[in-house]
Amino acid sequence: MDKRLLAAQNTSPFAPARLKRTIILGFKSLWLHRLRSLLTVLGIVFGVCSVIAMLAVGEGASFEAQEQIRRLGSNNIILRSVKPPDSDSNSAEQTYVIEYGLVYDDLERIRETIPGVTVVVPNRIMRKRLWNATHRADADIVGTVPWFPEMKKLNMAEGRFFSELESHEKRNVCVLSASLVTTLFPIDHPIGRKLRVGSDYYEVVGIIDVESGRPGSSDEGSNLDRIYIPLTTARARFGEVLRKRSSGSFENEKVQLHEAIVQVKNQDEVEEIALIIEEILSRYHKKRDFEIEVPLELLRSAEETARTFNILLGSIAAISLLVGGIGIMNIMLASVTERTREIGIRRALGAKHRDIITQFLIETVLLSATGGALGVVVGVLIPIAIGRFTDMMTIVTPEGPILAFTISGIVGIIFGIYPAIRAANMDPVEALRHE
Amino acid sequence: MSVAVASIVRLDHVKKTYQMGSETLDALGGVNLDILEGEYVAIMGPSGCGKSTMLNILGCLDRPSSGHYILGDVDVSRMEDDDLSDIRGSKLGFIFQSYNLIQQLTVIENIEVPLYYQGIDAEVSREIAVEMATKVGLGHRLDHKPFELSGGQQQRVGIARALVNDPIVLLADEPTGNLDSRSGAEILDLFDELHGQGKTIIMVTHDDEIGEHSQRVVRLRDGMIESDIRNG
Numbered sequence: 001m002d003k004r005l006l007a008a009q010n011t012s013p014f015a016p017a018r019l020k021r022t023i024i025l026g027f028k029s030l031w032l033h034r035l036r037s038l039l040t041v042l043g044i045v046f047g048v049c050s051v052i053a054m055l056a057v058g059e060g061a062s063f064e065a066q067e068q069i070r071r072l073g074s075n076n077i078i079l080r081s082v083k084p085p086d087s088d089s090n091s092a093e094q095t096y097v098i099e100y101g102l103v104y105d106d107l108e109r110i111r112e113t114i115p116g117v118t119v120v121v122p123n124r125i126m127r128k129r130l131w132n133a134t135h136r137a138d139a140d141i142v143g144t145v146p147w148f149p150e151m152k153k154l155n156m157a158e159g160r161f162f163s164e165l166e167s168h169e170k171r172n173v174c175v176l177s178a179s180l181v182t183t184l185f186p187i188d189h190p191i192g193r194k195l196r197v198g199s200d201y202y203e204v205v206g207i208i209d210v211e212s213g214r215p216g217s218s219d220e221g222s223n224l225d226r227i228y229i230p231l232t233t234a235r236a237r238f239g240e241v242l243r244k245r246s247s248g249s250f251e252n253e254k255v256q257l258h259e260a261i262v263q264v265k266n267q268d269e270v271e272e273i274a275l276i277i278e279e280i281l282s283r284y285h286k287k288r289d290f291e292i293e294v295p296l297e298l299l300r301s302a303e304e305t306a307r308t309f310n311i312l313l314g315s316i317a318a319i320s321l322l323v324g325g326i327g328i329m330n331i332m333l334a335s336v337t338e339r340t341r342e343i344g345i346r347r348a349l350g351a352k353h354r355d356i357i358t359q360f361l362i363e364t365v366l367l368s369a370t371g372g373a374l375g376v377v378v379g380v381l382i383p384i385a386i387g388r389f390t391d392m393m394t395i396v397t398p399e400g401p402i403l404a405f406t407i408s409g410i411v412g413i414i415f416g417i418y419p420a421i422r423a424a425n426m427d428p429v430e431a432l433r434h435e
Numbered sequence: 436m437s438v439a440v441a442s443i444v445r446l447d448h449v450k451k452t453y454q455m456g457s458e459t460l461d462a463l464g465g466v467n468l469d470i471l472e473g474e475y476v477a478i479m480g481p482s483g484c485g486k487s488t489m490l491n492i493l494g495c496l497d498r499p500s501s502g503h504y505i506l507g508d509v510d511v512s513r514m515e516d517d518d519l520s521d522i523r524g525s526k527l528g529f530i531f532q533s534y535n536l537i538q539q540l541t542v543i544e545n546i547e548v549p550l551y552y553q554g555i556d557a558e559v560s561r562e563i564a565v566e567m568a569t570k571v572g573l574g575h576r577l578d579h580k581p582f583e584l585s586g587g588q589q590q591r592v593g594i595a596r597a598l599v600n601d602p603i604v605l606l607a608d609e610p611t612g613n614l615d616s617r618s619g620a621e622i623l624d625l626f627d628e629l630h631g632q633g634k635t636i637i638m639v640t641h642d643d644e645i646g647e648h649s650q651r652v653v654r655l656r657d658g659m660i661e662s663d664i665r666n667g
Contacts, residue, residue: 004555004559004562004563005525005550005553005555005563005600005601011552011553011554012554015554017556017557018551018554021551021557028539029539032539341535342537342538344535345535345536345537345548346537346548346552347496347520347523348494348496348523348529348535349523349524349529349548349549349552349596350520350521350523350524350525350549350552350553350600351520351524351552352516352517352520352521352552353516353517353520354517355552428496429491429496429497432496432531432535
């Protein structure tokens with residue numbers, strides 16, 4: 001006997017060298033039927049895509065929600081004045097002054113009744129025209145308190161916010177949002193200069209960074225252009241009545257506060273305190289001319305949305321993977337029948353059950369893993385497309401593709417077992433006789 | 436050479452019965468046969484005589500219903516399926532009428548198949564396979580696919596594959612059945628050569644002329660040995 005045949009042998013089909021040869025053989029067999037293989041794995045491709053897209057959208061939604069909450073402050077409750085629906089400004093009423101919204105007393109009541117409340121930031125918002133010599137701009141004038149930027153997580157781009165003292169003395173100082181700088185001060189440096197509003201002049205002491213807080217913050221509105229002045233100054237200069245132009249006619253509104261932010265010490269109490277505030281306010285505002293926004297609730301609703309989306313995409317993914325798996329099994333069963341003779345030959349030449357099982361199982365896994373790889377490629381592109389064409393945010397983390405690819409491999413094993421066992425259990429004599 | 440030659444194949448009252456509905460069919464009805472090492476035996480007989488059944492049993496593709504089959508010094512008649520695979524892969528060489536090459540593999544890869552299942556190292560396996568291909572005159576066709584070869588060449592690949600594991604018995608099932616007379620004659624010459632080198636060959640055929648090439652002709656009829664004649 002040939003001495004070389006007596007050398008140490010490892011007949012396990014999983015010995016690395018043999019496994020490698022089996023894998024190469026598997027690729028060759030699949031390559032023989034390229035189109036068929038490609039069509040077979042489409043189901044897996046879609047399934048894997050869905051898994052990746054699902055995870056990316058979920059990840060994006062939760063990131064977005066957290067960002068928003070970070071901006072608004074998770075310990076904050078935002079109160080806002082809204083015009084009650086029954087007080088529409090039709091022409092018959094144009095001479096009346098519409099009075100609505102939050103009042104200073106509301107804040108006093110909240111402060112007195114609820115112990116957990118630490119800071120209250122009241123705001124008044126008025127639309128006015130600003131002048132710097134001949135440069136002009138329309139902007140919202142926000143009357144507020146000195147600790148406003150801290151509460152709103154706003155950063156100063158330059159200078160400072162107005163101080164406690166300035167607020168107390170009702171000084172004419174203002175802070176500009178960065179977007180106004182180019183319009184009003186195209187050449188000169190704004191800090192220390194004076195802006196005219198109506199007949200009064202305000203000294204610019206600081207510039208608020210636009211990027212830091214504005215986008216997505218609760219007081220969304222048509223304009224990013226704002227200047228901030230002390231609330232005390234605002235009350236002194238502008239009074240409580242606001243004249244507004246709407247569709248040709250004038251409308252007088254009396255609003256004391258447009259917005260107020262209540263900060264709660266303990267995050268767990270936020271939602272409870274929001275309910276208490278609602279109750280307090282309802283007692284004095286029969287017309288429901290206010291609204292309460294709890295940023296923490298945004299997180300809840302974002303989680304809810306993400307969950308709905310995940311259930312939808314998860315079902316699509318599960319169904320595609322199931323259908324894809326069945327498709328693969330179907331093709332593998334056909335392939336086993338087609339290759340009955342090859343199986344017979346291999347058995348006659350010394351292949352054991354497990355050799356045949358390994359061969360077909362590896363082929364199935366290669367098939368589904370190829371589908372998985374294609375799916376990963378397409379699946380990474382889908383979230384990018386979603387991000388581009390919708391306002392949904394998507395984040396592809398490395399876990400997504402890895403998970404999806406692993407699932408495709410597992411699908412291959414699950415749906416490959418039956419055809420492989422069928423191949424291995426063929427009677428060699430019958431298989432050799434097969435035409 | 437003729438000193439106490441060992442029996443390499445021994446069939447001892449081998450029966451094979453098939454259940455056909457309510458009837459039992461005796462494909463082999465208690466066959467006794469001894470084949471010695473280095474013998475060149477032709478098994479002949481009309482179709483349905485039990486040739487194929489006997490070849491399947493000799494080739495360890497099937498097990499006898501009763502009786503014993505001793506191959507070399509091992510009784511293989513009650514072995515498990517996977518153990519029979521091992522016997523086939525290490526001790527037997529098969530040559531088929533329709534060559535039975537694997538179409539998607541090249542010549543050299545086809546020859547290597549038995550060694551692959553024996554777990555032989557890839558380089559050693561390649562070395563032996565190239566030797567065998569050269570031996571059957573196909574050293575220059577290693578990377579061809581079976582469909583690129585003539586029938587005679589394909590059968591040479593089949594023979595090289597049967598020899599690659601250095602079997603103790605070569606089993607040939609109508610090896611020239613699909614070949615023209617010239618290629619057939621060449622294959623038979625190759626068999627003579629192998630026999631000359633001391634290989635034990637068992638060949639199933641229905642063609643008397645081909646049977647002439649062997650040393651010994653065993654004729655079967657209705658599942659029994661009808662005659663057992665040594666030529667020359």
